[in-house]
Structure formats: structure tokens, C-alpha cells
Amino acid sequence: MDDLFSFAESQNTPSPEARIAELCTQLEHHNQLYYQQAEPEISDAEYDALMSELKKLEAAHPALARPDSPSQRVGGAPLEGFTQIKHLVPMLSIEDIHELKDEELIEIQQSEPTATRAYNLLDWFDRFQRSLGHSDVTLTVEPKIDGVAVSIVYRNGVLDYAVTRGDGTTGDDITQNIKTIQSIPLRLPEGAPALFEVRGEVFMPNEGFAKLNQQRDEAGEPAFVNPRNATAGTLKQLDPKLVAKRPLDCIFHSYGHVDQAPYTTVAEFQQTLEDYGLKHTHWFNKAHTMEELLGSITKLDHDRHSFAYATDGAVIKVDKLSLHAELGATSKHPKWACAFKFLPEQKETLLKSITIQVGRTGVLTPVAELEPVFVSGTTVSRATLHNQDEIDRKDVRIGDTVVIEKAGEIIPAVVKVIGGKRPAQSQAFNLYDFVNGRCPSCSGPIEQEEGFVAWRCTNFACPAQAITRIKHFASRKALDIDGLGTAVAEKLVETQSVTTTLDLFDLEQKALADLLLDPAQLEMGESKPRRLGEKKARLIVNSLESARQAPLSKWIYAMGIPQIGESAAREIARLHNNLSEVANSPIITTILKISKLETEQKLISPRNKSNPPANDAEKKQRQQHYNDLKQKITNHKSQITNYQVSPDLGPVAAEHIVDFFQSEGGQHVLEKLTNLNINPRSDNYDPEKSALQNSGSAIAGKTFVITGTLSEPRPAFKKRIEAAGGKVSGSISGKTDYLLAGEKAGSKRSKAESLGVTILDEETFRDML
Template sequence: MDDLFSQPAPDKRIAELTRQLEHHNQLYYQEAEPEISDAEYDALMGELKQLEKEHPSLAKPDSPTQRVGGAPLEGFEQRQHLVPMLSIEDIHELKPEELEELQATKPAATRAENLREWFKRFQRSLGHSDVRLTIEPKIDGVAVSCVYRDGVLDYAVTRGDGATGDDITQNIKTIQSIPLRLPAGAPALFEVRGEVFMPNAAFAKLNQQRDENGEPAFVNPRNATAGTLKQLDPKLVASRPLDCIFHSYGLVEDAPYSSVSEFQKTLKEYGLKSTHWFHQPSTMDELLECIQKLDQDRHDFPYATDGAVIKVDDLALHAQLGATSKHPKWACAYKFLPEQKETLLKSVTVQVGRTGVLTPVAELEPVFVSGTTVSRATLHNQDEIDRKDIRLGDTVIIEKAGEIIPAVVKVITAKRAADSKPFSLYDYVDGQCPSCHGPIEQEEGFVAWRCVNFACPAQAVTRIKHFASRKALDIDGLGTAVAEKLVENQIVSTTLDLFDLEADSLADLLLDPAKLEFGDSKPRRLGEKKAALITSSLNDARKAPLSRWIYAMGIPHIGESAAREIARLHKDLREVASSPILQDLAELPDFEELSVSKRKKENHPRLAKYQIESELGPVSAQHITAFFHSEGGKLVIEKLQAHGLNPTSDNYDPEKSALEHADSAIAGKTFVITGTLSKPRPEFKKIIEAEGGKVSGSISGKTDYLLAGEKAGSKRTKAEDLGVAVLDEAAFNELLAK
């Protein structure tokens, strides 16, 4: 009799966890009917990750764990399509002026006149008019081809030039709705093609975040999707909510369908996401009715669509109709004109984002466009206003960018009033943050104006999240939901107010259901365990080293490396706040690109002995000096003193060149790390830095060594071209032992 309390064999448990996770992925991403909470899902995923870590030989390429994104890629490899990936012929809806000109000679002409001509053309090619068509939305995304062999996703490729594309397999694996394995019975070779896109809500949120960060907004969802898929770091891709809808095929062995409509059913049977809007007209009148209906319905779709894809249903007719060198003759894409409306720009207001960026917003005379009434539109920044010459009182043309976000397209200068006025964001806010009346600045190289007050209430949530992040003070349990409620309830207004929190009152904090797991319909109490975890972490944070505290303050241009260099030069935070070293450094011209020897000559005499690393240049010194001289910085020092805190350095050694690593073969050397090694790259980075070396992200003539593991890629080639010494792990260990 089996022992009832024995654990299942690792291979069986991995298979069972994989089955469960695939089942729940299908329910969540395909059917939108989850059965378990996020926490329960995470527990299953965590167990699978641990088992695969303990038994790496059992980890499979189609495991659900492969979706989180692996190590950054060196570059995209080129891969040839199994059959050419042709584009579809575009048939454009006539513009009003084009229709007016055509109706002068053809009074019965409509906006869809170009489509009528296409319809007649393929009918003539067939020699009859009895043809059933299919119509589905044209998704405004990025075309991709996924190849499954023996039911497992083998690779994924972009369209490229139609013959060859970029292999983006690792990025595609991060898209949860794309199955890594097909059900039993799928063709041995199944090349399926579709469109990767960013859903409307996710696109709007991403652009909001970019506005708040002072980054340029994406023009439309397709632009955002293309930019994401081009990223070489799959983890960044995994952090952006992409989706994919499949609509066609490439090379397929023993295809189980003979029409486009049957293919749609096959997609559903295989768990491949397909369009939810699909019709089969047979006449031109029916086709026009479908197009009209799609033009109305598309405003409620969760993704951007800019037209209709029309195909001949019967696959046998595809071969008869054939294709040109660019596109098939049995399909076309009917492109809708973006709906534009004219309205009055009454005024411009300014919002303060969660990262302190000031964003101008056009206040419009309300107008109905693309399915909704629009009364406001973002203007992004002062540069955008100046480029389009937007003035108060102007008559403007607006449309929804990607049919989602209202945007001012242009000004109708012919209707410009004599008393229209240019808009200056800086003058409008009188050089002060509208939220806290603190100072604002425009950083060099950035177009956005930003509030630099550490105590600005508009930035409180973002600053608390950064303050509590793993690389900063690592405060467990203090995520977005908790931070938002603490600020909303006016329990804290700055990060240092967190140290006034008490576990008993924190436990009664009510969190919004939208921030919680599936199934919650009312606010949930934080509870004693979570409250104790947060307060315990806050107590631990009191003992965190100076470098973490400096990084946690979120000062512009002060990253982890700069914070650690500042901590090397100062004993404690009070010394940093009144540092003559930083003051002298702030007065120098930027020397980021100079060598250490050259830098010493350029340095202020009092700085020469410190051999300050390039991560801490004059720009960084200017920002941290300005911070501690600001009202917000002074408030930080006051509050720290009130809490009895003065963070101290754990790496204090201002004259390290005379004391440390004198006999190390690594001291003073610059390394670049690439490829797959026995340990994660950050572990090797710590070893190198502990020995007085430096790690860079890119190869240059200043690089001393390339530490290269398996699949080193283009960096190894560049190192060899530049004559940079290449070390494998064994050679690195030998160097380390010298």
C-alpha cells in the first residue's frame, strides 16, 4: 500500500503543476473566467519554479515559468519564413474632398468606392459573382508568425521584409495568451500568424506613466507594441501587457480546415486567441452593411482597430486567385479614416503627475468623436505646444490617437482669433508646482518641467513605493495599494512619516477591492500579520546603510552606483548634506567620459586624491547638493533627527586608491559581462567591485576584460575586434586568485 503521506515524484508534480497552470491561464486569458485568486496562482507558479530550480533537467521550454522573461538578449537573430509573409492590399476609405471630386462625374459614388472596385476585380478574375467572403477587424498591431512543431512553440518571427524577420521567441513567450503547447491532434507543423497589440486600457496607462516620467508618449498602441517587441530584455517585455489575436496561417501539414471560417473554429479548438467579431457576407450590399456595423462597434473593442480585413472564404479559390509579389489577390484591408472634429480650445490647465512632471491639458468645448464626448486632451509638454503653435482661444482639430486618447492634431490658423494668446507652462504656474508651490526645473535633455520638492503631496505615492522598493529600503508589504490608502487617508504625506506608523492602527487600514485578488467585492482590512510585517521592515530599515538611504530618496541622477560612491566618500548622511566634496564636484565641467588620470588633472585640487568614479559626476553632485539645500531636503534632515536617525556608510573609504586592493589583479580594471555563466551576472558584478574593479554595460576601447559565458554573442565579436581580452569563467577565477 502506498504511503498516503509521501510526496509525489518531482517529474509527476511538475507535470501536474504545469497542467494546472495551463488550465488557469486558459480560463484567465482566453475566457476571462478565473477560478482561483492571484495569490493561489502565484503559489502554484512559485512551487513549479522551485522544483525546476532543484531539478533543472526536468525544466521544459514550454513550461509556464518561461513566460516571465529570461536574461537580456545580445540582439535579434534573423530567421527565414517557411513561406513568404505577405502584407494585405490596403483599400482606403475616400476622404471627403476625394468623394466630392468623384461625385462630380459619378453622383452615386460612396466613401467605399475603392472597395467596390476591388470586389468587382476579383469577381472578374473568378468569372462569377457567387463568392462568400469573411470580414473581421483589422487590428492595429505588429504582425508575428508562430511556428509550432509537434504541438510545442518552436519559435516566433516578425514579418520583416516578408521573407526574413527577427526571431522574437523569448519576447513572445512572455505574452500569456499565446499557448506554449497545443492540444493533442494539432498538425505536426503548424505555422500560425497574428497580430500582437497593446490593449486600450494598458496603452492609456503606459502613456500616462511616460508623461509622468517626462518621457515622450507613444503616438498610438501600435507604436507602443512595436517599441516593446524590439526590446532586448524579455523581462521588460513581460512587464508590459501585450496580447495577441491570430487570424491566418503559413505552412501547415495536413490542415484540418478548408475555409477561413473553418480555420477560425480551429484556432478556438487549439486555444489560440481569435477575433470575437466575425461575419460572412456574400454580396457587396451585405459587405457594406458589415463594414458600417464594424465602424460603429469598433469603438467598444478593447483594442485599436483601423479597418476591416476582407477575405474570400473558400481556400481553394485562394490558389485560383493567386497573389502579386506583395500581397494576395483574395484579401484586402479596408482602412477607415480617423474621425476628426473641430472644436474650441478654451484654456489650458496643468496637472502634477505622480513623479512630479507637470503636464499641460487642453480644456475643450465638448465634442462627440469616435464614440465618446471629449472635453479634455493632453498636450504632453511645452515643446509639443510650441511645435504645433497652440494658443489659447484657437480652433483646433482633435482625434483619438489610436482611437483611444484624445489629441490635438493641429490648429486651424485661418480661424485664429486676433486676441489668441501663446501659452507658457512656466509662466502659468509662476515657476512653482501647482500642488505644493515648491520649485520646478527642466532637466537638461528632457522636455518636461518637474517639481523637485521631496515633500510634494502629488508625488507621495510614487516616492513611498520607491522608498520601500527592494533596492532601496526593502520594506516588505508596502506596495501600491497600501501606499495609496496611506496617502489618501492622510496618514502619511512624506516617506519619513512611515516611521510614525504603529502596527495596531495600520492593521485597520481598508484596501480598495480593485487592488486585491479576484473575488473581492468590498474593501479588505490590511490585518495584523501584514501590519506587523511592514512595521518590522521599517524597524530594519533604520539600520540600512547610507547608500541605500541615499538611493531611497529618489533624487534625480542618483542611481545605485552614484549612491554607493557618495557613501564611500562620506561617513553619514549629515556629512553628505553639508559636503564640501560634493560642492567642489558640482562646480566642475562634466567629466563623465574622461579617464581617471585625465579626470585628476581636470579636478579641483581638493578632489584629486579621491579618484571619484564616473558614476558620480558634476551633474549628480549638482542634484544632490541642490536637494539638501532645498526646503524638502532640509525637512528630510529635520525628520531624521526627530526619529533619531543618521544613516552611516558601510563602505566608507574616501582615499581607497592608497589603501584598498593594492595587490589585486582586478583593481582599477573595467569588465563587461555577457553570456550564460554558472551564477547570475549580478553575483559576478559584486565580486569584481569587491576587488576594486568596475563593471560596464557596453564594450569600448576602455574595456580591459570581457567575462564571457556560453552564447556570448555580439559582445564577444566586438571585444575581439577591439583587442579586448576575453575571459571564460575558469580564466576569470585564475585572475581573481592572483
């Protein structure tokens, strides 16, 4: 009976191939409902379970993994670089018809009283009617999405490749990055043309853009100026896994080469997009006269402020496709379409005062407090002034009447001052004087780094920076403290349970367990605060205990010292045994001395063309001074020559290290660590085998690039090189010493050969070690 039951069960169990096909169909169905129709049928947990099952089956049966599998959307291995693809049909841009500014309107209306705001559009309208010889033409109007143009080719229903516009003839192959965008189908339904080239705009939705900038601010990274810049920067990434983390979307609006197109008008093409599951704009109008066209444009200008994405105009097309061929194109633009660009909506308002906002990286940002004004669909009462240089450049004063617009239709900004409306009692603004040289959040000192325009709080214990510092401190590349994410960090700072990162080691497990997290920071459906709980509290406490034994390089990186990344931290740890040695390092101070002497040497050089000597006597005196400095530099360099210091620990990094440990915050770190009985030690330092021994090795001080398929993962080779005093870079340049190349080395090998860089195979590299 048992055998019979087992036989019956085996007959009902689908084969791996059938189950993979079934899972792909189900997941694509749910993707369509979630990303395009916003009507999900299952929960996120149920979706994740289906995806997990698919990934396990594909891992067990790699030959059955389909190129259009939903699992491919997470992004593959980093790319070596973008290859070029020639467009099947030239990818022309649409001619821009700009909305006229008020001063242009006045000038036109003085000479032509009947001129309207759409003067240039009237000209375009008349031009194409004259070309056709009749006026019985239907036009379509749709939003112009402010994104990045892409072309995607489907062959036999499967996504073959995706390419950027480039120069209109050839673009970059961004297939792997495009596959990470969930709303783009990897397979079209049956009945689609054998070759179907569809074109559209990749963009970042407004909400996702705002969230991304918030995350970048918390990480101490510069914010993107607008959604289009964020989108363009993302698509240029060589690592698809990074692209997969960005909130990109795509809307299709046109086509390239298509076999036996199933449509004859632009309106029918819109329906084809709908039938194929390709996302398109749902704002779509038709117009037959100039009056109807202007009405559609006016309506779109009103409606676009409620869209989830940025728009900057209206795209107007001749509806009937047969007329496209008749009208033709110039070398740059089709004659059957144009883009009517909207001017950014601007409003005047009163700048009542300026306040200072302390960012989570310590940057002090001046903010204009405004008389509320309605701009681009929302009421604006505050706008960033960026920094003191921007205030000085625009001559912004408290009491001024200013012009406001939304950058990218999202972020309020002060465009200019209306000089003729400046009151006599207006007040000039100086950030440093306004805050009396102290941080408004913690009263700590502020400084302006050389070469930077921003003022920054230097207090290690500044509460405005605490959340970001804690998140960095706990990150995987730093001390890897499990369970300590944004929600917990924010609540710990808000409740004043911690004021600096090192206060984390004073936390008791019970107090952590009782920490109440806000509903907004929890899973969907939560409506009231919830305790962190014993399990998560124990996880954090255990991770903190493990962090006490973390190597010196991890601790240096975790401190969040400006200009000190992972590579610099490892180089510092290679040269020093513990944190006390770093804080009092003769090597680091010598690097700094050499840099300052070299700067002085360039300045007083008798051959300095921007600062020439006044006469022969001064020239002789400066030559002597120059020679003295040269000797001092030689003496200092001789003191650290044997250490073969990597460029990762250059003058800028050295200056930040010295400044940090001489600051109040740095002294607090050393004192607090002593009290906590934590003494981070290096795991790659040896008085005999590290700095001095490596100075005689073939690897110390050399720069490597790793490429191709090797016997072990690349990080394993990177670790060996760094332990031997070398440095690993991601790209080939004239400064590269060696290329460690495995099989399928690709473009990096070619570039190394052209630059004369020594190429090593794995066996030769091991001999060097």
C-alpha cells in the same frame, strides 16, 4: 497492518512523471477557460496551488520538465540578444487601402460625381475581379488589429519557435517572450498538422495599456504613446521576466507553412483556430457584393469602439484558398487581400479653459477642458496638451475651436486649431505665467531643466509627488520596506499621515494598524474599507527600523534624485563616508566645475566654426582665454585624478546632486535625518582602501561586462567589481575594458574579440582582485 497501509498508499500515489503530466493537463485546461473563454472554473488561489506543486516537482526532477510546461510562461533567464530565423514562407504585409479624407472626396466628386468614400476599395475590388475573369467571389471581413505581427511554428503539436515579421524573409527569434503570453497554447490538441505555422498580432488590451501607463507614471517613467508602441517595446526586451509582467495578448488571423491543411477557406481556417485553442477575432463577416462589403466595413467601424483592443481598419480576404494561388502576389503584398484603413474619428469642439495637472513625478501637464463631444465611442471632455512647446507649435488658445481625436483610439488629444473660427477674445496661454512660477499643488518653485520641455515642481514635500516618492523610497532596490505598497502609500498621503518620505519614520504602529484601505485597492470581493491590521503594521514599522541602518548608497538611491541610479549611488558612496560629505563634496563640485569650464572652452575656442572670431585681434584674445581655461581644467582634474571617478558620476549626475542638496527639499532631508538620529554611512568606503587605494588597482575606473556560466551568480561578481572601484555594464562597446567570460559566453565573446576588448577567465579575474 502499518506496512500494508503504507504499501497500499504507495500504490495510489502517482509517480512524479505522471503527476507532472496531470498537472500540465489541468493547468492548460484552466488557462484555456480563463484566457480564451473567460469562464474560469477555479479560483486564483486554487490555480496558484496547482502551479506551485508543478514547479516544485519540476525543480526536484528537472529531467521531467517539459518544454511546453505551463511553468515556462514566467520567463527564463535574460537573453544575450535576438537570433535571426528565416521564415518557412515569406511573411508578406497586406496592402493598405486608405479611407479618403474629406478634401480628397470633394476633389474626386467634382470630377466623378458618383464616387463614394470607398473609391480606392472599389479600384481594388474591380482589379481582382478582372484578374479572375468573373465576379462570383465570396469575401471575408475581419478587424485589423493594431499590433505587432508574429509567426509561431508548432512541430508535432508543440510550440517550436516564434519570430517577428522582420523584413518579410527573416525575423527575430522571440520564442521566450511569446511563451510568457498566457493565451498562446504551448501545445496543440491531437490531430493538428505535424508542421503548423500560424500568424497573428500581438497586442496590448486597452485596459492593460491604461494600467501600464499609470504604473509608468507613478514610477517616473515616460508613458507609451499608444498600445502598439508599448507592445513593440515589450517584445524587444531581452529579459522574458519583464515581458511576463506586461499585459500582452495575441489574436491569430492567418497561416504560413502547414502540412496537409485541414481547411479550404478562410472561414474554415477560423474554425480550425477555434478547434486548436488558438485565439481569433469573433467579429467575422462574409460579403458577396460591393454593397455587402461596404455594409460590413461600416458595421465594423461602428462595432470596433467596443472592442477590448485597438483596431485601425478592416482586413478583406478572398474566402476560397484555391483562388489565393490563382491571384498570386506582388513582391510585397498578396493580391487576394487588402486592409481598408479607417481614418481616426475627429470631432470639433470648444476649448473652454486650460488647467494644470501635477503628475506624480512633479511634471506640470497642461490639460484642455473641452465642451463635451462624443469621439470613438465615448464622451470626451478633457484632452492632454502635453507641454508648452506643443501649445506654442499648434498655437492653441483658450476659446479656440479645436479638432479632437483619440491617439490609438484611446487617449484624447488636440490635433489642430480651426483658425477661421478663432474669436477675437481668445487668450494665448503661457504655463509659467499661468501658475505664477509656482506648483499649483504645493505652491513650491518650478523649474525647466536644460534640454527638457517640461516644467517640474522641485519641492521635495509636494503632495502630488508624495505617493511615487514613497513607493520608490520603499522599493527593494532602495530601502526595502516590506508591506508599503501602492494601497498603503496612497492612503497615508490621502489622510495626510505623511507629506514626505521621511515622515514614515514618525508613524506609530497603532495608527498604521488603524489605517483604512479602500475596497478598490483590496482583493476581489471586498465591499467595504478594511484596517491595515497589527500584523502588517508591525511589518512596516520593523522594516523602517531596519532601514535606519541601510548603507549610504541605498539612501542616496532612495531619495529619488534625478539621474541618480543604483550605479551612480554606489559610486558616490565609494567616494564619501556619509551624507554630510556628499552634500558638501569637493569631488562633486569639482566635476561640475570642469564640465562648465569645458563648455565655455568650446564656445570661445578660436576654431569654433559656429562662432568664429570677428578678426585677428579677437582670435588672439580668445586663444589666450582658451589657454587659461585649459590650465584651469588641468588643475581641477589633477585634484580628483587619484579617485578614478567612474563615468556613472558624470557632470549631469553631479549637477543634480548639487541642485538637490542646495534646494529646500534637500536641506529638509538633512535636517530631518538629523532630528531622526539617522546617519547613513557607506559600506564600500575606506579612506585607505577605497578611492586612493583603488586608483592603483587594475579594476578601479575600469568597465567590465560579465557573460557565460561562472562558479557564482553574476551579481556576486558585480558586487566585487564595484567594491574595487570598477563598473559593470550590460553590453559590449568600444569603451569596455574587460569581458569576464565563463562557459558558453556566446555572442558577447565574439563581439569583444572583434573590438579588441581584453577577455578574462575567472582565475585571471581573481588574480586581479
